[in-house]
Amino acid sequence: MAKLAARAMAEDPRVTEAKRLLRETLRDHQAALTGIRPPDPELRQGYEQTLARFAANRGASLYYPYLGSGMGRGALVELADGSVKYDFITGIGVHYMGHNHPSLLEAGVDAALENTVMQGNLQQNSDSEELLARLLAAANRKGAKLAHGFLTSSGAMANENAFKVIFQKKFPAHRVLAFEHCFAGRTLAMSQVTDKAAYRQGLPETLAVDYVPFYDETRPAESTAEAVAVVKDHLTRHPGLHACMIFELIQGEGGGYVPGTAEFFRALMQVLRAANVTVLADEIQTFGRTSEYFAFQHFGLDEFVEVVTLGKLSQACATLIRAEYKPKPGLVSQTFTAPSVAIRSASVILEYMETEGFLGADGKIMRLSRRFTDKLKDLARRHPELAAGPYGMGGMIAFTPLGGDPDKVARYLRKLFDAGVIGFIAGGIPAKARFLLPVGGIEESDIDAAFPILERVLVEFAASEASVAAAGAAGKGKA
Numbered sequence: 001m002a003k004l005a006a007r008a009m010a011e012d013p014r015v016t017e018a019k020r021l022l023r024e025t026l027r028d029h030q031a032a033l034t035g036i037r038p039p040d041p042e043l044r045q046g047y048e049q050t051l052a053r054f055a056a057n058r059g060a061s062l063y064y065p066y067l068g069s070g071m072g073r074g075a076l077v078e079l080a081d082g083s084v085k086y087d088f089i090t091g092i093g094v095h096y097m098g099h100n101h102p103s104l105l106e107a108g109v110d111a112a113l114e115n116t117v118m119q120g121n122l123q124q125n126s127d128s129e130e131l132l133a134r135l136l137a138a139a140n141r142k143g144a145k146l147a148h149g150f151l152t153s154s155g156a157m158a159n160e161n162a163f164k165v166i167f168q169k170k171f172p173a174h175r176v177l178a179f180e181h182c183f184a185g186r187t188l189a190m191s192q193v194t195d196k197a198a199y200r201q202g203l204p205e206t207l208a209v210d211y212v213p214f215y216d217e218t219r220p221a222e223s224t225a226e227a228v229a230v231v232k233d234h235l236t237r238h239p240g241l242h243a244c245m246i247f248e249l250i251q252g253e254g255g256g257y258v259p260g261t262a263e264f265f266r267a268l269m270q271v272l273r274a275a276n277v278t279v280l281a282d283e284i285q286t287f288g289r290t291s292e293y294f295a296f297q298h299f300g301l302d303e304f305v306e307v308v309t310l311g312k313l314s315q316a317c318a319t320l321i322r323a324e325y326k327p328k329p330g331l332v333s334q335t336f337t338a339p340s341v342a343i344r345s346a347s348v349i350l351e352y353m354e355t356e357g358f359l360g361a362d363g364k365i366m367r368l369s370r371r372f373t374d375k376l377k378d379l380a381r382r383h384p385e386l387a388a389g390p391y392g393m394g395g396m397i398a399f400t401p402l403g404g405d406p407d408k409v410a411r412y413l414r415k416l417f418d419a420g421v422i423g424f425i426a427g428g429i430p431a432k433a434r435f436l437l438p439v440g441g442i443e444e445s446d447i448d449a450a451f452p453i454l455e456r457v458l459v460e461f462a463a464s465e466a467s468v469a470a471a472g473a474a475g476k477g478k479a
């Protein structure tokens with residue numbers, strides 16, 4: 001049989017040797033990254049100038065003064081100011097394998113040897129086919145019936161494609177049901193679904209969205225009954241006009257890592273099924289964060305899901321659909337599906353999840369989660385005035401520092417960043433500090449090393465706030 005030139009090149013001993021040398025080089029230089037370290041004073045001035053120029057060109061400062069050097073080791077990342085930090089937010093859930101994972105270096109070399117940087121709907125390589133087949137197999141392994149899928153370049157686009165196929169099938173139904181405080185992305189349409197006023201301020205209304213309260217763990221039965229009643233009410237007010245309900249099974253950005261339960265979701269999904277309203281699971285943040293590939297599998301909702309979106313840690317994003325949602329020609333297409341490096345890396349990450357014991361109740365995702373949340377529980381027990389929680393599930397972890405005052409939480413997180421641990425804010429009021437661990441690049445020992453920093457900064461921050469408040473009160477007393 002004729003050998004493809006591409007295969008011959010991939011198997012060329014020079015490529016094998018080049019990869020070996022690159023892995024060795026990476027390992028040697030990564031050895032310099034042994035733990036967190038402060039910025040290098042000699043780099044500081046240049047770094048600040050670069051940040052200022054970037055802020056001027058962007059028209060806004062960065063949330064954190066973070067410009068990576070392009071180097072890291074597992075959970076550690078080096079910034080261009082010479083500092084090294086624990087990355088516990090991973091680009092909001094993207095750098096799942098940590099920094100400079102050797103297997104992704106190989107995927108990158110393989111991608112660099114491909115003929116094109118980008119792949120798209122008109123011209124794609126066989127690695128796109130492989131990835132889509134893997135995603136469908138992963139999604140269907142517990143009984144879901146997702147027959148087709150499309151790759152795309154962002155989570156918001158995966159959701160756009162999901163809504164488009166649903167609306168086309170359900171025409172003329174055009175209304176959407178969504179949870180209060182949900183986050184669905186930032187396109188024009190998704191900013192209508194996303195339940196945050198600031199994210200749609202000044203934008204035209206593109207979609208009619210009806211909101212449903214999310215699960216409240218302090219009132220399981222009541223909150224489930226309330227949500228079901230609200231869904232029924234919306235369905236009655238607009239008979240036959242709802243196309244779908246979008247489910248974020250663990251509320252992320254808006255909710256601050258609040259999971260629902262199997263009973264809650266089933267109760268809603270049964271009503272939706274009876275009313276012929278599509279169940280859309282937005283797994284853009286939850287994919288790879290529970291004991292299963294997908295949170296719908298974790299909650300046992302396989303029989304209900306009809307359309308599923310995923311992204312972030314998968315590098316290339318995707319919309320998976322049941323056969324009956326197959327769109328008419330022309331509805332879904334894109335110049336770019338994803339870059340070759342994202343497509344190849346996605347397959348490597350899926351392979352790791354499967355073969356390196358990430359999944360399952362005792363898999364790495366859940367083990368890391370327990371290690372971190374046990375520490376947060378202990379922190380909240382020892383300092384109830386400083387910390388509440390933990391919240392979340394699996395690889396999505398949060399706690400409420402300092403009573404959840406958004407300004408204080410943001411300033412605490414900035415101090416934590418300066419001290420060498422990167423988390424991020426979530427939720428509204430109370431605000432939370434949230435973490436998305438680099439599951440493939442972190443060990444329990446990294447959590448053990450980072451946690452004392454998280455605690456020390458919290459205690460110091462609270463003490464300094466208290467002394468500022470005391471000084472303010474004394475000043476007022478004098479006046």
Ligand SMILES: Cc1ncc(COP(=O)(O)O)c(C=O)c1O
Nearest residue numbers: 154155156183184185252284285
């Ligand atoms: C649940 C959910 N849906 C959609 C999105 C949008 O994804 P992207 O930012 O890749 O467009 C996000 C991103 O945070 C998300 O968490």
